[in-house]
Amino acid sequence: MNEQDCTRTKILEAAADRFMHYGYSKTTMSEVARDCEMSAGNIYRFFASKLDIAEAMATKFNHEQDIDYRRIVSQSKPAIDRFFEFFFFSLEKTYTAIEEEAKILEIAEILRLERPEFFNEHLAQERVFLVKILEDGIAEGVFRKLEDPNTTAEMMQAALMKFRFPQAYSQLKLDKLRYELEGVMRLLLAGLSVGAREPALELAV
Amino acid sequence: MNEQDCTRTKILEAAADRFMHYGYSKTTMSEVARDCEMSAGNIYRFFASKLDIAEAMATKFNHEQDIDYRRIVSQSKPAIDRFFEFFFFSLEKTYTAIEEEAKILEIAEILRLERPEFFNEHLAQERVFLVKILEDGIAEGVFRKLEDPNTTAEMMQAALMKFRFPQAYSQLKLDKLRYELEGVMRLLLAGLSVGAREPALELAV
DNA sequence: CGGCTGAAGAATTTATAAATCATTCAAACG
C-alpha cells in the first residue's frame, strides 16, 4: 500500500467511525480532518466529496458481503439450498446491521437518493452469483432450462426487493419478514423447477 | 341519504378538492369548513380528525378500484390472463394517478406512516380477489393444487409490493416497471403451474 | 335539547437571522 492509499484508508476509517457513531449528516469534514491530523481542504485530494466517502464505505461493506456470497454460492449443496441460504443471509445481515446501527439506514437512504447507480451496480454484481446458482441448478436437473438466466436473476431480485432494506421498505419485524421471504422464495423456486411452465401469452394488456 | 351522511359527503368532497389541488398539509380545516359554510369545530362532529378525512378519501378510492378488480376477476377468461390484467391494471392506475396528481403520493405516504393498518386491510380485501382467481385456475387445471390459497396470495402480494406504489418504492419509469412486473409474474405463475413443485426442505437456515 | 359556533390551548409550521458546513483555490510550505 502506497502513501496515497494509506491516507485514503485513514480518512475512510476516521469517517466511518464518525458516521457510525454520530450519523452521516452530524459528521463534519473538519472533524474527520482533525481525526486524521490534516485540514478539511486536504481531504478533497483523496475524495471528491463527503458523499464519495459514504459511497466508498458502502462499497467496502458490499465487498465484504461478496466474500460471504461467494462462500455460499460455491458450497457443494443443492442449488435450492444455496438460494435459500443466500437470501436469508442477506436479510438477516442487513436487518441486524440496521437494527444495531440505525446510522446505516441514513447512509443507505442518502445513497439511494443521490447515487442510484450505486445500487444498480451492486445488484448487477449480485446477479453474477445468482446466475451461477441458476446454472448449477439446471445442471443438477432441478431447475428447468432457462432462456436467459440473467433476466431470471433480475426478476428474482425484483420480487425480493422488499427484503433488501427491510426497515426502509416495510417496518415489518424480522419474524414476519422471514415468513414472507420463505413463502416468496418457495413460489419462485417452484417456478424454476423442472416441470414448471411459464404462461404462454401475447400480453395485449 | 340522511342529513348526517349528506354533510359528511360535502365535507369529504370539499376536502378532497383542496387536498388534490394544494396538498394535504397545505390544506387547513378552516378552509374546508369555509367551503362547507360551517365552522372548523363543526367538522369534528363528522370526522374525528383531519387524518380521518384523508383515510375516508383513500377508502373511497379503494372501493372504486375494487369495482374494477371485481370486473376483472369475474371475466370468463383463463385465470392466468386475469392475473396479468389484475396486476397490470393496478400498476397503470396507481402510476398514472400519482404522476398526474403528485398530491396523492403525499396522502399515501402519510397514511402509510400514521395508519399502517389501513394498508393491511386493503391488502386483505385484495386477497379475496386473488384467492378467487387462484381457485378458478386450479379448477381450470392450469394451477397446481394449493395447500392454502390465501397464503399464496399473500406471497404474491409480497413479491409484487414494489409495483404497488411505484414512485415511492423505486423511481423507475413505467416502461421498466412493466418489464419487471411481467417478468416477476411469469416466474410466479410458472411456480403455480401444474407440474411445478415447491422445494422440499427443512429450512435449518 | 341537539346542533353549531368561536374562543382557547397545545402542537406544529413558518419566517428569518445567525451560525455552521461543504467545497474551492490562491498562496504558503517543504
Added chain:
DNA sequence: CGTTTGAATGATTTATAAATTCTTCAGCCG
C-alpha cells in the same frame, strides 16, 4: 513542483420567536 493549508464563498442547517393550525369544549342558538 507536488502537498498542504486556511481563508473565502455559497449553500445548508440551526435557533428562536411569531404565526398558524388542529382540536377541544363551554356556551349560544333555534
